[in-house]
Amino acid sequence: MTATDDRTGRPTGRTRLLPPLPSQAERVAELLREAVIDGDHPPGRRLSEERLCEELGVSRNTLREAFRLLVRERLVVHQMHRGVFVSLPDSEDVRDLFNARRSLELPAVQRAVDPTAESVAVVGRAVDEGEAARDAGDWWGVGTANMHFHQALAGLAGSARIDEFMSRVLAETRLVFHVMDAPREFHAPYLDWNRRIHTLLAAGDNEGAAAELTTYLDTSEEQLVTAFVARETGGDRPAGTTP
Amino acid sequence: MTATDDRTGRPTGRTRLLPPLPSQAERVAELLREAVIDGDHPPGRRLSEERLCEELGVSRNTLREAFRLLVRERLVVHQMHRGVFVSLPDSEDVRDLFNARRSLELPAVQRAVDPTAESVAVVGRAVDEGEAARDAGDWWGVGTANMHFHQALAGLAGSARIDEFMSRVLAETRLVFHVMDAPREFHAPYLDWNRRIHTLLAAGDNEGAAAELTTYLDTSEEQLVTAFVARETGGDRPAGTTP
DNA sequence: GATTGAAGTATTGTTCAACAATCCAACGAG
DNA sequence: CTCGTTGGATTGTTGAACAATACTTCAATC
Structure with a gap:
């Protein structure tokens, strides 16, 4: 049997009180979020996957997960096959x-x-x-x-x-x-x-x-x-x- | 030289008119979003990575990217090392x-x-x-x-x-x-x-x-x-x- | 019988490497 | 000068591997 009852599909009883540990991707997102808000990366700047995942010491996949989070907050924009850029509001x-x-x-x-x-x-x-x-x-x-x-x-x-x-x-x-x-x-x-x-x-x-x-x-x-x-x-x- | 001017970091001129093609992750997210909203996956159900990436024919990494998007929309919740569950509002x-x-x-x-x-x-x-x-x-x-x-x-x-x-x-x-x-x-x-x-x-x-x-x-x-x-x-x- | 504790198993978290797809810049022909 | 072509660089996606964790199971103890 798996961790959850697959008939109801519900997580087995017990409410979760302790907040779950933040995942790596969320920590990376938090870092980037602060950096963007503080202006470390100026609006319009492209955020290179290669460079950043080197700089932060995480894999490209994890970095990309973090990017998705920031895209949803509109702090960065994502253009297909071009990369993510710090938002440049008009x-x-x-x-x-x-x-x-x-x-x-x-x-x-x-x-x-x-x-x-x-x-x-x-x-x-x-x-x-x-x-x-x-x-x-x-x-x-x-x-x-x-x-x-x-x-x-x-x-x-x-x-x-x-x-x-x-x-x-x-x-x-x-x-x-x-x-x-x-x-x-x-x-x-x-x-x-x-x-x-x-x-x-x-x-x-x-x-x-x-x-x-x-x-x-x-x-x-x-x-x-x-x-x-x-x-x-x-x-x-x-x-x-x-x- | 790269695709962008790294001094300003700005995407080189030209405004982008055509909306960029949706990425695989976004398409998967759209599928799951509709499935959740239509009730195909009842609230509280766990969405197994293994099963879904098999069912949808995408890799686990791509599926996880899609999950991040839905988490941000609160349609699913993500619990560390437990997986993602369809939100069960109280x-x-x-x-x-x-x-x-x-x-x-x-x-x-x-x-x-x-x-x-x-x-x-x-x-x-x-x-x-x-x-x-x-x-x-x-x-x-x-x-x-x-x-x-x-x-x-x-x-x-x-x-x-x-x-x-x-x-x-x-x-x-x-x-x-x-x-x-x-x-x-x-x-x-x-x-x-x-x-x-x-x-x-x-x-x-x-x-x-x-x-x-x-x-x-x-x-x-x-x-x-x-x-x-x-x-x-x-x-x-x-x-x-x-x- | 109920509770506690220790494996064992299943699932997710993260990384890595490879290849495909695409964009961009540079070059050359007309 | 304009237009297509070519080549390099970057992202998109995949698959597999291993680590970390949660859940279950089962045995031992009170």
């Missing part, structure tokens, strides 16, 4: 990302019920984190805190799947900032905005918070898109991320 | 799925601007599809049309990423219906509801449509959850989908 991607964020963040803010809930406190902590990073002159940390802030906003919806999706959207957004290499003081003006949004939320003024967030997203998108179209009409236009 | 998953749907569908309906837009027409066509299937006695087709209907609702947001996420959520929801094997006339009462929502939407009454949709989702969730907790407290509780 202005259309920026618009789509902000549309997605509007859909995720605004209703979450509007429908948040309890201003004293832990989920709201998480938002506040992300604001603190951003201000601390600013005071320390850590601009990359400011960006990270900003991501945490918006992740926390989406978290108000209370759905694990939404959380996961949001984290992918934000990771992609991070790539956008790499494309327009101005990650220095870009996030600074938004810190006060974050503070204001959280204050309104904690006061139970969901509509006010949503209104602030709306203008926040609109101006941020506008700023990024204009920067992108300038880039696109100016330089040559390499293969996009939506092949 | 009541908590049902709640999360409906929370996600609320976040995706409601704001899309509320913020839809043009009642005459093509995106609204798509909603109407899904309603027609459902009624046609009902008249033909095709209950599985009714369920499919219902999925199309809600996919169309989320599509009102106008974000490709939202669309993709929504399709995954709905695919998972489909699994839920397989767990409680009552896919017969379950969707029937909702057909009229769909018609009503579309009528309101086409009339520009977004709030009215959103209100209808809210009660729709609430009752549907309640119905499913009660069925699930009955199942869970009754039978033994195998390994869940969120290990």
Whole structure:
């Protein structure tokens, strides 16, 4: 008899409490994910199988498994017989990302019920984190805190799947900032905005918070898109991320 | 010199218009996806590598690549050294799925601007599809049309990423219906509801449509959850989908 | 009888090497 | 200059091998 009952096909009893160890492929994916998000591999760069599996000390098959994971997160794109490339978002991607964020963040803010809930406190902590990073002159940390802030906003919806999706959207957004290499003081003006949004939320003024967030997203998108179209009409236009 | 300029690392000029041919792994994933959604492999069943790569005529490595894709869609779960199993959602998953749907569908309906837009027409066509299937006695087709209907609702947001996420959520929801094997006339009462929502939407009454949709989702969730907790407290509780 | 512990077996995890398929760059003919 | 051809480089896929792990079985003990 095998490990599972083949009539029902169910894993034999006993719920699994300990999370399973991450496979090699997942660890490789995690490494590459951080490298891409941190900008170690610039957007558009091809990730050579041969070189990487040499560098990471894993086989090509395992590396390819890791690639599939990242493709699903849109951090890299895969072109048949050409290889995988770090995603190079264009202005259309920026618009789509902000549309997605509007859909995720605004209703979450509007429908948040309890201003004293832990989920709201998480938002506040992300604001603190951003201000601390600013005071320390850590601009990359400011960006990270900003991501945490918006992740926390989406978290108000209370759905694990939404959380996961949001984290992918934000990771992609991070790539956008790499494309327009101005990650220095870009996030600074938004810190006060974050503070204001959280204050309104904690006061139970969901509509006010949503209104602030709306203008926040609109101006941020506008700023990024204009920067992108300038880039696109100016330089040559390499293969996009939506092949 | 290689195919790409290694200094910039960018794919050399020329945007790619023709969509790349699907790889073997993607074709296998598509096959398995449909098989799982259609219920050929019941939730909880283990998918043996050996048997499947024999059945599909692909190598184990390719099959494993396909598995990674489905894992990311939550249609199957992967447990280290145990294999992959068709996801077996529990009541908590049902709640999360409906929370996600609320976040995706409601704001899309509320913020839809043009009642005459093509995106609204798509909603109407899904309603027609459902009624046609009902008249033909095709209950599985009714369920499919219902999925199309809600996919169309989320599509009102106008974000490709939202669309993709929504399709995954709905695919998972489909699994839920397989767990409680009552896919017969379950969707029937909702057909009229769909018609009503579309009528309101086409009339520009977004709030009215959103209100209808809210009660729709609430009752549907309640119905499913009660069925699930009955199942869970009754039978033994195998390994869940969120290990 | 129930529980504990130690093989044994089946399955997955990972690697490796080989070949096929395809893309890309360079070259040459017209 | 344009167009086809050719050759090299990279990925796509396969098959087999071995390691690592989980599950079962069975015996020993309380």
